[in-house]
Amino acid sequence: MKATDILSIGAVAERTGLAVSALRYYEEFGLITPMRAPNGQRRFRRADLRRLAFVQVAQGLGFGLPRIREVLADLPDGRPPNARDWKKISAMFRAELDQRIATLETLRDDLDGCIGCGCLSMERCALYNARDKAAKKGSGARYLMGDRSSEVPEVG
Amino acid sequence: MKATDILSIGAVAERTGLAVSALRYYEEFGLITPMRAPNGQRRFRRADLRRLAFVQVAQGLGFGLPRIREVLADLPDGRPPNARDWKKISAMFRAELDQRIATLETLRDDLDGCIGCGCLSMERCALYNARDKAAKKGSGARYLMGDRSSEVPEVG
DNA sequence: ATGCGACCTCAAGTAGGCTTGAGATCAAGC
DNA sequence: GCTTGATCTCAAGCCTACTTGAGGTCGCAT
Numbered sequence: 100m101k102a103t104d105i106l107s108i109g110a111v112a113e114r115t116g117l118a119v120s121a122l123r124y125y126e127e128f129g130l131i132t133p134m135r136a137p138n139g140q141r142r143f144r145r146a147d148l149r150r151l152a153f154v155q156v157a158q159g160l161g162f163g164l165p166r167i168r169e170v171l172a173d174l175p176d177g178r179p180p181n182a183r184d185w186k187k188i189s190a191m192f193r194a195e196l197d198q199r200i201a202t203l204e205t206l207r208d209d210l211d212g213c214i215g216c217g218c219l220s221m222e223r224c225a226l227y228n229a230r231d232k233a234a235k236k237g238s239g240a241r242y243l244m245g246d247r248s249s250e251v252p253e254v255g
Numbered sequence: 256m257k258a259t260d261i262l263s264i265g266a267v268a269e270r271t272g273l274a275v276s277a278l279r280y281y282e283e284f285g286l287i288t289p290m291r292a293p294n295g296q297r298r299f300r301r302a303d304l305r306r307l308a309f310v311q312v313a314q315g316l317g318f319g320l321p322r323i324r325e326v327l328a329d330l331p332d333g334r335p336p337n338a339r340d341w342k343k344i345s346a347m348f349r350a351e352l353d354q355r356i357a358t359l360e361t362l363r364d365d366l367d368g369c370i371g372c373g374c375l376s377m378e379r380c381a382l383y384n385a386r387d388k389a390a391k392k393g394s395g396a397r398y399l400m401g402d403r404s405s406e407v408p409e410v411g
Numbered sequence: 412a413t414g415c416g417a418c419c420t421c422a423a424g425t426a427g428g429c430t431t432g433a434g435a436t437c438a439a440g441c
Numbered sequence: 442g443c444t445t446g447a448t449c450t451c452a453a454g455c456c457t458a459c460t461t462g463a464g465g466t467c468g469c470a471t
Contacts, residue, residue, distance in 0.1 A: 109417065119418090120460055128458090138467065140418055160362060164458070189366055196363040200356055206316060207352040210345055265447065275448090276430055284428090294437065296448055320428070 106143040108133075115151045122151075129168055130154055150174070160192055161199070262299040264289075271307050278307075285324055286310055306330070316348055317355070 112119045125131050126141070131150050133141040150171060157167045170188060174180055180188070268275045281287050282297070287306050289297040306327060313323045326347070330340060 107417080118460075121458080123419090124459060138418085139420095140467085158458095160366075192366055193363060196359055196366065200359045200363070203352055203356045203359070207349060207356070210348055210352065263447080274430075277428080279449090280429060294448085295450095296437090314428095 104145055106148075108141045108143070111143045111148065111151070114148065115155070117151065117155070125151070125154065128164055130164065130171060149180070157192075160196065162195075260301055262304075264297045264299070267299045267304065267307070270304065271311070273307065273311075281307070281310065281320075284320055286320065286327060313348075316351065318351075 106114070108119050108122055111117070111122060115122075117125075122131070122141075126133060131143075131147050133143045133147055136142050153171065153174065154164075154167055157170065158164075162170075170191070174184060174188070262270070264275055264278055267273070267278060271278075273281075278287070278297075282289060287299075287303050289299045289303055292298050309327065309330065310320075310323055313326065314320075318326075326344060330344070331337075
């Protein structure tokens with residue numbers, strides 16, 4: 100192993116694009132467990148870089164940190180994840196994405212079925228009722244990946 | 256108009272399924288502007304119920320309150336939204352959903368392309384890089400509609 | 412020896428979307 | 442007259458994923 104296998108928090112921040120503060124937070128949260136130098140400074144290994152890459156990808160897929168922590172607990176710590184490990188994870192990701200896509204498509208279809216009715220009836224409207232199944236799972240956080248709520252789509 | 260056209264906050268809460276506190280918050284936020292009884296209590300009209308139904312649907316579609324407020328500003332207050340109003344809104348919703356679905360599908364395809372490689376390379380991995388475009392649009396809030404991050408999908 | 416940058420800890424702040432609590436008022440029922 | 446329940450206002454708290462700030466240490470270069 101080369102000396103570059105042991106990295107300071109600043110070096111890791113630069114490599115991963117994560118903020119130093121985020122790295123410290125991740126440690127506190129239990130996503131990574133860097134070693135410590137005698138002076139108390141954090142020392143990161145390759146395995147930590149892999150874990151962090153995983154965290155970033157999983158976040159991009161929309162997973163929350165608690166869920167990511169769970170999944171990380173299953174990933175090998177000392178060796179790179181092998182095809183088997185990765186297949187397991189990716190199958191889960193895929194199921195997750197398929198689920199989400201399906202939900203959105205249902206919503207879109209309901210929307211199409213509703214165009215022009217303008218009812219939004221609490222008793223009858225498919226869209227109104229879709230909300231119960233689709234939304235309000237988490238207590239906060241309803242913004243979506245790729246959310247463009249502050250932009251104004253130019254539509255008719 | 257019948258007497259039931261004027262509702263107390265409690266009655267509205269019951270009808271819409273929203274908490275009383277949420278209704279007050281919505282007023283403060285500017286989503287609704289209920290009238291006031293001489294004693295200071297809020298009095299809601301049918302129009303308010305429609306607006307609230309709209310808020311719930313829009314939230315289900317993943318819009319944030321600021322965006323919903325914008326859209327509501329365009330909706331008629333005194334009369335039910337007509338086909339024209341509704342078509343405008345629904346076109347926007349649809350664009351929004353199509354966008355989100357496309358993003359997820361891209362992500363899923365990248366994922367499929369990556370299965371078995373296990374690299375998560377910061378330089379080369381499509382998934383890792385997808386994160387830059389797909390995620391981190393908002394500052395917080397990465398949870399998704401239909402998020403199941405606290406459940407564990409039974410996979411392989 | 413002094414200044415600089417990188418690091419440390421711990422506490423508090425941010426945004427979004429609410430909820431909860433304290434303290435007050437009001438209408439109705441007994 | 443008094444309690445009960447619904448309402449009111451205003452302030453503070455909660456959750457996620459962090460950032461920011463205060464105050465201190467470490468090691469190196471000048």
